[in-house]
Amino acid sequence: MQEKAWARPSARDLDAALRPRKASSFRFKDDGVIPNNPKLPLVLYRSPVRLSGKFDPAAIFEELFEPNGWGDSWRNGIYDYAHYHSRIHEVLGVARGHARVRFGGAKGRALNLKPADVVILPAGTGHERLSGSKDLLVIGAYPPLRHV
Numbered sequence: 265m266q267e268k269a270w271a272r273p274s275a276r277d278l279d280a281a282l283r284p285r286k287a288s289s290f291r292f293k294d295d296g297v298i299p300n301n302p303k304l305p306l307v308l309y310r311s312p313v314r315l316s317g318k319f320d321p322a323a324i325f326e327e328l329f330e331p332n333g334w335g336d337s338w339r340n341g342i343y344d345y346a347h348y349h350s351r352i353h354e355v356l357g358v359a360r361g362h363a364r365v366r367f368g369g370a371k372g373r374a375l376n377l378k379p380a381d382v383v384i385l386p387a388g389t390g391h392e393r394l395s396g397s398k399d400l401l402v403i404g405a406y407p408p409l410r411h412v
Contacts, residue, residue: 270320292368298390311380325357325403334405361400
């Protein structure tokens with residue numbers, strides 16, 4: 265079976281794919297294991313971009329993140345154990361599949377993520393995949409001056 269040849273979106277295509285969405289924010293306290301971030305909230309955007317069959321959904325996020333200062337992008341899933349990045353913020357875009365992810369450690373909050381959702385995690389914010397589809401594909405990226 266031949267795999268579909270995906271196109272990468274242009275800047276104009278990206279502008280057309282954007283949808284205004286109100287952000288939801290969540291704050292988490294240090295739970296003794298996961299420090300979370302005392303100053304900055306986790307920010308969730310529900311489907312701020314249209315994912316069409318015309319473009320590679322992963323490329324849509326890569327092309328959106330890079331000009332907005334989020335580089336060093338990667339394609340994968342979300343680890344199934346609690347972890348955090350102590351000195352770097354992270355953005356996650358769900359390109360395919362779905363997942364239930366707990367943010368903020370054991371005392372945090374579990375959220376269901378679906379394609380086109382974007383989550384911005386400030387440094388120190390715990391995250392772990394509790395469940396997810398086999399086809400889950402997440403695009404992650406970091407701001408400049410990465411210090412992991």
